[in-house]
Amino acid sequence: MDVEVTSGVLAALHSHAIHSHAIASGAEECCGLLLGHVLPEGGERIETAVPTANVAPDRRRHFEVDPRALLAAHKAARGGGPQVLGYYHSHPEGPAAPSVTDQEHSTGDCRIWAIIAHGTVAFWRDTGNGFSALAPNVVA
Numbered sequence: 433m434d435v436e437v438t439s440g441v442l443a444a445l446h447s448h449a450i451h452s453h454a455i456a457s458g459a460e461e462c463c464g465l466l467l468g469h470v471l472p473e474g475g476e477r478i479e480t481a482v483p484t485a486n487v488a489p490d491r492r493r494h495f496e497v498d499p500r501a502l503l504a505a506h507k508a509a510r511g512g513g514p515q516v517l518g519y520y521h522s523h524p525e526g527p528a529a530p531s532v533t534d535q536e537h538s539t540g541d542c543r544i545w546a547i548i549a550h551g552t553v554a555f556w557r558d559t560g561n562g563f564s565a566l567a568p569n570v571v572a
């Protein structure tokens with residue numbers, strides 16, 4: 433199943449990570465939701481990156497999307513809004529790949545995880561057997 437991401441979303445992910453790390457002394461993870469649509473021919477298109485609060489107790493090494501924001505996004509989706517296709521978070525240190533902690537938090541819900549680190553964004557799918565790398569097509 434193909435995944436598409438808009439160039440605007442990529443730019444937003446980069447700027448959110450840079451901004452969060454700057455104001456948090458480069459230490460805390462930022463996170464948010466990836467919203468978009470399932471395409472009629474199959475596949476998904478990520479169209480918006482929505483920053484949320486990171487409510488994890490230790491934001492230097494963990495992230496937890498604000499559950500109120502997640503609930504609101506699911507409600508909006510049921511009301512005809514964009515779907516919650518996945519989540520994003522940053523790694524202030526370490527590579528743009530799922531960490532041991534991320535593996536532990538994998539639920540196998542097949543959602544997309546974008547991980548931002550060192551100026552790159554990598555996309556993964558939570559398959560339940562760990563994470564598999566995605567190579568989304570960048571669209572305008």
Ligand SMILES: [Zn+2]
Nearest residue numbers: 521530531534
């Ligand atoms: Zn992580």
